Amino acid sequence: MLGRFFLFLGYLSISALLGVWVDTLWPKSHAMSIGLVIAASSWMLFDSARAGQFLSWLRLGGGAESGPVAGVWGDITTRVRRMLRDRERQTLESQARLNDFLSALQVSPNGVMLLDGEARIEWCNQTSAAHFGLDLQRDLMQTIGNLVRDPAFASYLASGDFGSSMTMPGRESSPTRPVTLSVQIHPYGDGRKLLLSRDITVLEQAEAMRRDFVANVSHEIRTPLTVLAGFVETLQTLHLEESERQQYLALMAQQADRMQTLVSDLLTLSKLEGSAPPGTDARVSVPTVMRQLENDARSLSQVLGEVDKTDHQFVFDCAFDGFLAGTASELLSAMGNLVSNAVRYTPPGGHIIVSVRPCADDGLVFSVTDTGPGIAAEHLGRLTERFYRVDRSRSRETGGTGLGLAIVKHVAQRHGANLSIESRLGQGSVFSLVFPSQRVVPPAGADTATVSLSVRPDDPLSDAVATSYRE
Secondary structure, three states: OHHHHHHHHHHHHHHHHHHHHHHHHOOOOOHHHHHHHHHHHHHHHHHHHHHHHHHHHHHOOOOOOOOOOOHHHHHHHHHHHHHHHHHHHHHHHHHHHHHHHHHHHHOOOOEEEEEOOOOEEEEEOHHHHHHHOOOOOOOOOOEHHHHOOOHHHHHHHHHOOOOOOEEEEOOOOOOOOOOEEEEEEEEEOOOEEEEEEEEOHHHHHHHHHHHHHHHHHHHHHHHHHHHHHHHHHHHHHOOOOHHHHHHHHHHHHHHHHHHHHHHHHHHHHHHHHHOOOOOOOOEEEHHHHHHHHHHHHHHHHHHHHHHHOOOOEEEEEEOOOOEEEOOHHHHHHHHHHHHHHHHHHOOOOOEEEEEEEEOHHHOEEEEEEEOOOOOOHHHHOOOOOOOOOOOHHHHHHHOOOOOHHHHHHHHHHHOOOEEEEEEEOOOEEEEEEEEOHHHEEOHHHOOOOOOOOOOOOOOHHHHHHHHOOOO
16 A cells, blocks of 8 residues: 555656646646646546456456456455455365265265245255155255145144154055154254154064064963963862863863963074074984974874864975085974964865975075965065964964964074065965075085984973974
8 A cells, every 4th residue: 555655646746847847838837736637637547447457357256367467456356366266265165065964964864854934845865855755856945735745744844843753654655565754843043944754664663563572472371371270260169070170170281381382482582582593514404304394294284183174185395315504403493383384274185285495506495385275465574573463363273372483584594594475365375495505515415414303302492393283
Protein backbone atom coordinates (compact mmCIF):
# COMPACT_ATOMS: atom_id res chain seq x y z
CA MET A 1 0.00 0.00 0.00
CA LEU A 2 2.91 2.39 0.73
CA GLY A 3 4.29 1.82 -2.78
CA ARG A 4 0.85 2.53 -4.22
CA PHE A 5 0.76 5.86 -2.27
CA PHE A 6 4.22 6.94 -3.48
CA LEU A 7 3.32 5.98 -7.05
CA PHE A 8 0.25 8.20 -6.85
CA LEU A 9 2.41 11.06 -5.44
CA GLY A 10 4.85 10.52 -8.30
CA TYR A 11 2.04 10.95 -10.84
CA LEU A 12 1.01 14.20 -9.15
CA SER A 13 4.58 15.51 -8.87
CA ILE A 14 5.35 14.91 -12.54
CA SER A 15 2.05 16.57 -13.52
CA ALA A 16 2.80 19.54 -11.22
CA LEU A 17 6.31 20.06 -12.71
CA LEU A 18 4.90 19.91 -16.22
CA GLY A 19 2.27 22.46 -15.17
CA VAL A 20 4.94 24.82 -13.74
CA TRP A 21 6.99 24.55 -16.94
CA VAL A 22 3.93 25.31 -19.09
CA ASP A 23 2.95 28.18 -16.78
CA THR A 24 6.35 29.82 -17.35
CA LEU A 25 5.64 29.78 -21.05
CA TRP A 26 2.07 30.99 -20.80
CA PRO A 27 1.56 32.88 -17.58
CA LYS A 28 -1.74 32.78 -15.81
CA SER A 29 -2.82 29.67 -17.75
CA HIS A 30 -3.36 27.65 -14.57
CA ALA A 31 -1.55 24.78 -16.26
CA MET A 32 -0.38 23.40 -12.94
CA SER A 33 -3.92 22.90 -11.65
CA ILE A 34 -5.02 21.41 -14.94
CA GLY A 35 -2.05 19.04 -14.89
CA LEU A 36 -2.90 17.86 -11.38
CA VAL A 37 -6.48 17.16 -12.42
CA ILE A 38 -5.32 15.27 -15.51
CA ALA A 39 -2.82 13.29 -13.42
CA ALA A 40 -5.43 12.32 -10.84
CA SER A 41 -7.91 11.40 -13.56
CA SER A 42 -5.29 9.30 -15.40
CA TRP A 43 -4.41 7.54 -12.19
CA MET A 44 -8.06 6.80 -11.48
CA LEU A 45 -8.58 5.48 -15.02
CA PHE A 46 -5.49 3.30 -14.78
CA ASP A 47 -6.44 1.99 -11.33
CA SER A 48 -10.04 1.35 -12.44
CA ALA A 49 -8.72 -0.64 -15.42
CA ARG A 50 -6.60 -2.77 -13.08
CA ALA A 51 -9.60 -3.25 -10.75
CA GLY A 52 -11.77 -4.22 -13.74
CA GLN A 53 -9.14 -6.75 -14.83
CA PHE A 54 -9.16 -8.18 -11.31
CA LEU A 55 -12.98 -8.42 -11.23
CA SER A 56 -13.00 -10.12 -14.65
CA TRP A 57 -10.50 -12.61 -13.35
CA LEU A 58 -12.73 -13.33 -10.34
CA ARG A 59 -15.79 -13.74 -12.57
CA LEU A 60 -13.89 -16.36 -14.58
CA GLY A 61 -13.44 -18.37 -11.40
CA GLY A 62 -10.00 -17.21 -10.43
CA GLY A 63 -8.46 -20.33 -11.90
CA ALA A 64 -6.76 -18.88 -14.93
CA GLU A 65 -3.29 -17.38 -14.73
CA SER A 66 -4.60 -14.10 -16.18
CA GLY A 67 -5.35 -11.08 -14.07
CA PRO A 68 -3.19 -8.29 -12.66
CA VAL A 69 0.40 -9.38 -12.17
CA ALA A 70 2.02 -6.25 -10.74
CA GLY A 71 1.31 -3.65 -8.16
CA VAL A 72 -1.23 -3.82 -5.41
CA TRP A 73 -3.79 -5.50 -7.63
CA GLY A 74 -1.18 -8.08 -8.60
CA ASP A 75 -0.52 -8.79 -4.90
CA ILE A 76 -4.25 -9.05 -4.27
CA THR A 77 -4.60 -11.41 -7.24
CA THR A 78 -1.78 -13.61 -5.96
CA ARG A 79 -3.24 -13.78 -2.45
CA VAL A 80 -6.75 -14.51 -3.71
CA ARG A 81 -5.40 -17.18 -6.07
CA ARG A 82 -3.60 -18.80 -3.13
CA MET A 83 -6.74 -18.65 -1.01
CA LEU A 84 -8.79 -20.19 -3.81
CA ARG A 85 -6.29 -22.99 -4.21
CA ASP A 86 -6.32 -23.67 -0.47
CA ARG A 87 -10.10 -23.66 -0.47
CA GLU A 88 -10.19 -26.01 -3.48
CA ARG A 89 -7.74 -28.36 -1.79
CA GLN A 90 -9.80 -28.34 1.40
CA THR A 91 -12.96 -28.94 -0.64
CA LEU A 92 -11.36 -31.90 -2.39
CA GLU A 93 -10.15 -33.30 0.92
CA SER A 94 -13.59 -32.89 2.46
CA GLN A 95 -15.18 -34.51 -0.58
CA ALA A 96 -12.73 -37.41 -0.34
CA ARG A 97 -13.53 -37.87 3.36
CA LEU A 98 -17.24 -37.71 2.57
CA ASN A 99 -16.82 -40.31 -0.20
CA ASP A 100 -14.88 -42.56 2.18
CA PHE A 101 -17.61 -42.17 4.78
CA LEU A 102 -20.34 -42.94 2.24
CA SER A 103 -18.35 -45.92 0.94
CA ALA A 104 -18.11 -47.26 4.48
CA LEU A 105 -21.86 -46.85 4.89
CA GLN A 106 -22.41 -48.62 1.57
CA VAL A 107 -20.68 -51.78 2.79
CA SER A 108 -22.41 -51.68 6.17
CA PRO A 109 -24.48 -54.81 6.89
CA ASN A 110 -27.16 -52.49 8.26
CA GLY A 111 -29.39 -50.22 6.24
CA VAL A 112 -28.75 -46.46 6.45
CA MET A 113 -31.14 -43.86 5.02
CA LEU A 114 -31.14 -40.05 5.28
CA LEU A 115 -34.51 -38.27 5.23
CA ASP A 116 -35.12 -34.53 4.94
CA GLY A 117 -37.62 -32.55 6.98
CA GLU A 118 -40.50 -33.84 4.83
CA ALA A 119 -39.43 -37.50 5.12
CA ARG A 120 -38.06 -37.56 1.57
CA ILE A 121 -35.12 -39.83 0.78
CA GLU A 122 -31.93 -37.81 0.39
CA TRP A 123 -29.55 -40.78 0.38
CA CYS A 124 -29.52 -44.48 1.27
CA ASN A 125 -27.08 -47.36 0.97
CA GLN A 126 -27.54 -50.60 -0.95
CA THR A 127 -28.53 -52.53 2.16
CA SER A 128 -31.35 -50.12 2.99
CA ALA A 129 -32.55 -50.21 -0.63
CA ALA A 130 -32.64 -54.02 -0.50
CA HIS A 131 -34.48 -54.01 2.84
CA PHE A 132 -37.26 -51.76 1.56
CA GLY A 133 -37.18 -52.71 -2.14
CA LEU A 134 -36.06 -49.27 -3.37
CA ASP A 135 -34.34 -48.11 -6.54
CA LEU A 136 -31.38 -45.88 -5.66
CA GLN A 137 -31.85 -43.64 -8.69
CA ARG A 138 -35.60 -43.63 -9.19
CA ASP A 139 -36.67 -43.23 -5.57
CA LEU A 140 -34.36 -40.42 -4.46
CA MET A 141 -36.30 -37.44 -3.07
CA GLN A 142 -39.43 -39.57 -2.87
CA THR A 143 -41.41 -39.64 0.38
CA ILE A 144 -40.58 -42.80 2.29
CA GLY A 145 -44.20 -43.20 3.43
CA ASN A 146 -45.31 -43.53 -0.20
CA LEU A 147 -42.77 -46.27 -0.91
CA VAL A 148 -43.00 -48.35 2.29
CA ARG A 149 -46.69 -49.09 2.79
CA ASP A 150 -46.45 -51.36 5.82
CA PRO A 151 -49.15 -50.16 8.32
CA ALA A 152 -46.90 -50.62 11.34
CA PHE A 153 -44.14 -48.55 9.74
CA ALA A 154 -46.60 -45.84 8.68
CA SER A 155 -47.89 -45.57 12.26
CA TYR A 156 -44.34 -45.47 13.63
CA LEU A 157 -43.32 -42.72 11.20
CA ALA A 158 -46.41 -40.65 11.93
CA SER A 159 -46.21 -41.03 15.72
CA GLY A 160 -42.97 -39.08 16.08
CA ASP A 161 -42.04 -41.30 19.03
CA PHE A 162 -38.71 -42.79 17.96
CA GLY A 163 -37.38 -43.77 21.36
CA SER A 164 -37.45 -47.47 20.49
CA SER A 165 -37.24 -49.60 17.37
CA MET A 166 -40.05 -51.44 15.60
CA THR A 167 -40.12 -54.70 13.64
CA MET A 168 -41.65 -55.22 10.24
CA PRO A 169 -41.43 -57.76 7.39
CA GLY A 170 -38.82 -57.08 4.72
CA ARG A 171 -39.71 -56.55 1.07
CA GLU A 172 -38.42 -60.04 0.19
CA SER A 173 -40.37 -61.75 2.99
CA SER A 174 -42.53 -64.73 2.06
CA PRO A 175 -44.32 -67.50 3.99
CA THR A 176 -41.58 -70.01 3.16
CA ARG A 177 -38.70 -67.56 3.73
CA PRO A 178 -39.70 -64.90 6.26
CA VAL A 179 -37.55 -61.78 6.57
CA THR A 180 -37.85 -59.61 9.68
CA LEU A 181 -36.42 -56.09 9.90
CA SER A 182 -35.68 -54.00 12.97
CA VAL A 183 -36.20 -50.32 12.10
CA GLN A 184 -35.48 -47.22 14.17
CA ILE A 185 -35.50 -43.51 13.30
CA HIS A 186 -33.09 -41.01 14.89
CA PRO A 187 -33.94 -37.30 14.42
CA TYR A 188 -31.05 -34.91 13.77
CA GLY A 189 -30.37 -31.45 12.37
CA ASP A 190 -33.21 -29.24 11.21
CA GLY A 191 -36.03 -31.79 11.15
CA ARG A 192 -33.97 -34.41 9.31
CA LYS A 193 -34.06 -38.09 10.21
CA LEU A 194 -31.62 -40.98 10.13
CA LEU A 195 -33.42 -44.29 9.44
CA LEU A 196 -31.50 -47.41 10.42
CA SER A 197 -32.67 -50.92 9.45
CA ARG A 198 -31.27 -54.30 10.45
CA ASP A 199 -32.11 -57.81 9.28
CA ILE A 200 -32.90 -59.77 12.46
CA THR A 201 -34.34 -62.84 10.75
CA VAL A 202 -31.61 -65.12 12.12
CA LEU A 203 -31.99 -63.66 15.62
CA GLU A 204 -35.76 -64.12 15.49
CA GLN A 205 -35.34 -67.71 14.36
CA ALA A 206 -32.79 -68.38 17.09
CA GLU A 207 -35.10 -66.92 19.70
CA ALA A 208 -37.99 -68.99 18.35
CA MET A 209 -35.81 -72.10 18.47
CA ARG A 210 -34.82 -71.32 22.06
CA ARG A 211 -38.44 -70.90 23.11
CA ASP A 212 -39.41 -74.07 21.28
CA PHE A 213 -36.52 -75.94 22.85
CA VAL A 214 -37.43 -74.94 26.41
CA ALA A 215 -41.13 -75.60 25.81
CA ASN A 216 -40.52 -78.97 24.15
CA VAL A 217 -38.05 -80.22 26.74
CA SER A 218 -40.45 -79.23 29.50
CA HIS A 219 -43.34 -80.91 27.72
CA GLU A 220 -41.44 -84.06 26.81
CA ILE A 221 -40.30 -84.56 30.40
CA ARG A 222 -43.52 -83.45 32.08
CA THR A 223 -45.71 -85.90 30.15
CA PRO A 224 -43.97 -89.12 31.27
CA LEU A 225 -43.47 -87.71 34.75
CA THR A 226 -47.21 -87.08 35.02
CA VAL A 227 -47.91 -90.64 33.91
CA LEU A 228 -45.38 -92.06 36.36
CA ALA A 229 -46.75 -89.98 39.24
CA GLY A 230 -50.27 -91.14 38.44
CA PHE A 231 -49.31 -94.82 38.39
CA VAL A 232 -47.25 -94.48 41.59
CA GLU A 233 -50.23 -92.90 43.34
CA THR A 234 -52.45 -95.69 42.03
CA LEU A 235 -50.10 -98.38 43.29
CA GLN A 236 -49.85 -96.68 46.69
CA THR A 237 -53.56 -96.15 47.28
CA LEU A 238 -55.37 -99.03 45.54
CA HIS A 239 -55.30 -102.76 46.05
CA LEU A 240 -54.64 -104.22 42.61
CA GLU A 241 -54.60 -107.66 41.13
CA GLU A 242 -51.19 -108.98 40.16
CA SER A 243 -52.01 -108.71 36.45
CA GLU A 244 -53.03 -105.07 36.84
CA ARG A 245 -49.97 -104.37 38.92
CA GLN A 246 -47.69 -105.82 36.24
CA GLN A 247 -49.49 -103.87 33.54
CA TYR A 248 -49.01 -100.59 35.41
CA LEU A 249 -45.37 -101.37 36.10
CA ALA A 250 -44.82 -102.10 32.41
CA LEU A 251 -46.35 -98.74 31.48
CA MET A 252 -44.20 -97.01 34.08
CA ALA A 253 -41.10 -98.69 32.63
CA GLN A 254 -42.11 -97.54 29.16
CA GLN A 255 -42.40 -93.91 30.32
CA ALA A 256 -39.11 -94.13 32.19
CA ASP A 257 -37.49 -95.50 29.04
CA ARG A 258 -38.94 -92.58 27.09
CA MET A 259 -37.33 -90.08 29.47
CA GLN A 260 -34.05 -91.98 29.35
CA THR A 261 -34.07 -91.83 25.55
CA LEU A 262 -34.70 -88.10 25.65
CA VAL A 263 -31.88 -87.51 28.12
CA SER A 264 -29.54 -89.69 26.06
CA ASP A 265 -30.28 -87.71 22.92
CA LEU A 266 -29.70 -84.43 24.76
CA LEU A 267 -26.38 -85.73 26.08
CA THR A 268 -25.46 -86.80 22.57
CA LEU A 269 -26.12 -83.33 21.19
CA SER A 270 -24.18 -81.75 24.03
CA LYS A 271 -21.21 -84.05 23.36
CA LEU A 272 -21.30 -83.36 19.63
CA GLU A 273 -21.40 -79.59 20.12
CA GLY A 274 -18.74 -79.48 22.82
CA SER A 275 -16.03 -81.75 21.37
CA ALA A 276 -13.46 -81.21 18.65
CA PRO A 277 -14.16 -82.58 15.14
CA PRO A 278 -12.96 -86.16 14.69
CA GLY A 279 -9.66 -86.80 12.96
CA THR A 280 -8.98 -89.04 9.98
CA ASP A 281 -6.88 -91.68 11.74
CA ALA A 282 -9.78 -93.94 12.78
CA ARG A 283 -11.64 -95.60 9.93
CA VAL A 284 -14.94 -97.44 9.74
CA SER A 285 -15.69 -100.21 7.24
CA VAL A 286 -18.63 -99.10 5.11
CA PRO A 287 -19.86 -102.70 4.32
CA THR A 288 -19.79 -103.47 8.05
CA VAL A 289 -21.88 -100.39 8.81
CA MET A 290 -24.37 -101.36 6.11
CA ARG A 291 -24.75 -104.87 7.54
CA GLN A 292 -25.33 -103.42 11.00
CA LEU A 293 -27.93 -100.98 9.65
CA GLU A 294 -29.74 -103.75 7.76
CA ASN A 295 -29.95 -106.01 10.80
CA ASP A 296 -31.21 -103.22 13.04
CA ALA A 297 -33.73 -101.98 10.44
CA ARG A 298 -35.25 -105.43 9.95
CA SER A 299 -35.41 -105.93 13.72
CA LEU A 300 -37.18 -102.59 14.19
CA SER A 301 -39.60 -103.44 11.39
CA GLN A 302 -40.45 -106.73 13.10
CA VAL A 303 -40.97 -105.02 16.45
CA LEU A 304 -43.29 -102.46 14.90
CA GLY A 305 -45.02 -105.21 12.94
CA GLU A 306 -46.25 -106.86 16.10
CA VAL A 307 -48.43 -103.83 16.72
CA ASP A 308 -48.94 -102.15 13.36
CA LYS A 309 -48.59 -105.23 11.15
CA THR A 310 -45.84 -103.41 9.26
CA ASP A 311 -44.28 -105.26 6.36
CA HIS A 312 -41.48 -103.23 4.77
CA GLN A 313 -39.62 -104.10 1.60
CA PHE A 314 -35.90 -103.41 2.13
CA VAL A 315 -33.11 -102.92 -0.40
CA PHE A 316 -29.58 -102.42 0.96
CA ASP A 317 -27.14 -101.60 -1.82
CA CYS A 318 -23.48 -101.09 -0.91
CA ALA A 319 -21.46 -100.15 -4.00
CA PHE A 320 -18.34 -99.22 -2.02
CA ASP A 321 -16.00 -101.61 -0.19
CA GLY A 322 -13.77 -99.03 1.41
CA PHE A 323 -13.75 -97.05 4.62
CA LEU A 324 -14.96 -93.76 6.09
CA ALA A 325 -12.58 -91.77 8.29
CA GLY A 326 -14.29 -90.65 11.47
CA THR A 327 -15.90 -91.67 14.74
CA ALA A 328 -17.71 -94.99 14.44
CA SER A 329 -20.37 -94.26 17.06
CA GLU A 330 -21.25 -90.91 15.52
CA LEU A 331 -21.46 -92.23 11.96
CA LEU A 332 -23.58 -95.22 13.01
CA SER A 333 -25.85 -92.94 15.08
CA ALA A 334 -26.42 -90.53 12.16
CA MET A 335 -27.02 -93.24 9.56
CA GLY A 336 -29.11 -95.24 12.01
CA ASN A 337 -31.36 -92.28 12.72
CA LEU A 338 -32.05 -91.83 9.01
CA VAL A 339 -32.85 -95.53 8.55
CA SER A 340 -35.01 -95.79 11.68
CA ASN A 341 -36.99 -92.69 10.65
CA ALA A 342 -37.68 -94.31 7.28
CA VAL A 343 -38.91 -97.49 9.01
CA ARG A 344 -41.11 -95.60 11.46
CA TYR A 345 -42.78 -93.32 8.92
CA THR A 346 -43.13 -95.68 5.96
CA PRO A 347 -46.59 -97.32 5.91
CA PRO A 348 -47.15 -101.10 5.65
CA GLY A 349 -45.95 -102.53 2.35
CA GLY A 350 -43.71 -99.53 1.68
CA HIS A 351 -40.26 -99.71 0.17
CA ILE A 352 -37.05 -98.53 1.84
CA ILE A 353 -33.82 -98.31 -0.15
CA VAL A 354 -30.52 -97.72 1.65
CA SER A 355 -27.53 -97.22 -0.63
CA VAL A 356 -23.90 -96.20 -0.56
CA ARG A 357 -22.23 -95.15 -3.79
CA PRO A 358 -19.24 -93.07 -4.92
CA CYS A 359 -19.97 -89.61 -6.30
CA ALA A 360 -18.14 -86.80 -8.05
CA ASP A 361 -14.81 -85.53 -6.71
CA ASP A 362 -14.12 -88.92 -5.07
CA GLY A 363 -16.81 -88.33 -2.45
CA LEU A 364 -19.31 -90.83 -1.05
CA VAL A 365 -23.12 -90.63 -0.81
CA PHE A 366 -25.15 -92.47 1.81
CA SER A 367 -28.85 -92.16 1.02
CA VAL A 368 -32.11 -93.48 2.45
CA THR A 369 -35.16 -93.48 0.17
CA ASP A 370 -38.65 -94.30 1.44
CA THR A 371 -42.20 -94.33 0.15
CA GLY A 372 -43.65 -92.64 3.22
CA PRO A 373 -46.15 -89.78 3.36
CA GLY A 374 -43.58 -87.18 2.31
CA ILE A 375 -42.91 -83.75 3.77
CA ALA A 376 -44.31 -80.40 2.61
CA ALA A 377 -41.78 -77.89 1.28
CA GLU A 378 -42.38 -75.37 4.07
CA HIS A 379 -41.13 -77.88 6.66
CA LEU A 380 -37.91 -78.96 4.94
CA GLY A 381 -35.82 -76.03 6.15
CA ARG A 382 -36.67 -76.69 9.81
CA LEU A 383 -36.47 -80.47 9.99
CA THR A 384 -33.04 -80.42 11.64
CA GLU A 385 -34.16 -78.08 14.43
CA ARG A 386 -34.40 -79.64 17.84
CA PHE A 387 -37.85 -81.01 18.65
CA TYR A 388 -39.28 -79.74 15.38
CA ARG A 389 -42.07 -82.08 14.24
CA VAL A 390 -44.16 -81.97 11.11
CA ASP A 391 -46.94 -83.98 12.77
CA ARG A 392 -46.66 -84.04 16.55
CA SER A 393 -49.26 -86.74 17.07
CA ARG A 394 -47.67 -89.03 14.48
CA SER A 395 -44.18 -88.45 15.94
CA ARG A 396 -45.27 -89.48 19.41
CA GLU A 397 -46.95 -92.60 18.04
CA THR A 398 -43.65 -93.66 16.50
CA GLY A 399 -41.74 -92.98 19.71
CA GLY A 400 -39.41 -90.28 18.39
CA THR A 401 -37.93 -87.54 20.54
CA GLY A 402 -37.60 -84.93 17.81
CA LEU A 403 -33.80 -84.84 18.18
CA GLY A 404 -32.75 -87.48 15.62
CA LEU A 405 -32.25 -85.19 12.63
CA ALA A 406 -30.53 -82.60 14.82
CA ILE A 407 -28.01 -85.31 15.75
CA VAL A 408 -27.63 -86.23 12.07
CA LYS A 409 -26.93 -82.60 11.16
CA HIS A 410 -24.26 -82.20 13.84
CA VAL A 411 -22.55 -85.46 12.94
CA ALA A 412 -22.53 -84.44 9.28
CA GLN A 413 -21.00 -81.06 10.09
CA ARG A 414 -18.30 -82.63 12.27
CA HIS A 415 -17.32 -84.98 9.43
CA GLY A 416 -17.44 -82.30 6.72
CA ALA A 417 -20.49 -83.91 5.11
CA ASN A 418 -23.64 -82.29 3.75
CA LEU A 419 -27.16 -83.40 4.66
CA SER A 420 -29.65 -83.01 1.82
CA ILE A 421 -33.39 -83.65 2.03
CA GLU A 422 -35.73 -84.12 -0.92
CA SER A 423 -39.38 -84.88 -0.38
CA ARG A 424 -42.82 -84.57 -1.95
CA LEU A 425 -46.15 -85.06 -0.29
CA GLY A 426 -47.51 -88.51 -1.02
CA GLN A 427 -44.36 -89.62 -2.85
CA GLY A 428 -41.83 -90.27 -0.09
CA SER A 429 -38.50 -88.75 0.87
CA VAL A 430 -34.79 -89.05 0.19
CA PHE A 431 -32.26 -88.26 2.94
CA SER A 432 -28.62 -88.16 1.83
CA LEU A 433 -25.27 -87.69 3.53
CA VAL A 434 -22.56 -86.59 1.09
CA PHE A 435 -19.06 -87.16 2.50
CA PRO A 436 -16.04 -85.31 1.04
CA SER A 437 -13.08 -87.11 -0.48
CA GLN A 438 -10.98 -86.35 2.61
CA ARG A 439 -13.19 -88.78 4.58
CA VAL A 440 -13.30 -91.51 1.93
CA VAL A 441 -10.65 -94.26 1.97
CA PRO A 442 -10.70 -96.73 -0.95
CA PRO A 443 -10.25 -100.48 -0.33
CA ALA A 444 -6.56 -100.20 -1.18
CA GLY A 445 -6.08 -98.24 2.03
CA ALA A 446 -7.23 -101.11 4.20
CA ASP A 447 -3.72 -101.70 5.50
CA THR A 448 -4.29 -99.06 8.19
CA ALA A 449 -6.06 -99.80 11.43
CA THR A 450 -9.87 -99.66 11.45
CA VAL A 451 -12.18 -99.23 14.41
CA SER A 452 -14.86 -101.54 15.65
CA LEU A 453 -18.49 -100.56 15.77
CA SER A 454 -18.60 -101.29 19.48
CA VAL A 455 -18.94 -98.24 21.69
CA ARG A 456 -17.71 -97.62 25.22
CA PRO A 457 -20.48 -98.00 27.82
CA ASP A 458 -19.68 -94.55 29.28
CA ASP A 459 -19.98 -92.84 25.92
CA PRO A 460 -23.30 -90.95 25.59
CA LEU A 461 -23.36 -91.92 21.94
CA SER A 462 -23.62 -95.56 22.95
CA ASP A 463 -27.11 -94.87 24.24
CA ALA A 464 -27.93 -92.98 21.04
CA VAL A 465 -26.85 -95.94 18.93
CA ALA A 466 -28.78 -98.35 21.10
CA THR A 467 -31.95 -96.26 21.32
CA SER A 468 -32.00 -95.28 17.64
CA TYR A 469 -33.93 -98.47 16.96
CA ARG A 470 -36.05 -98.63 20.08
CA GLU A 471 -39.77 -98.81 19.77
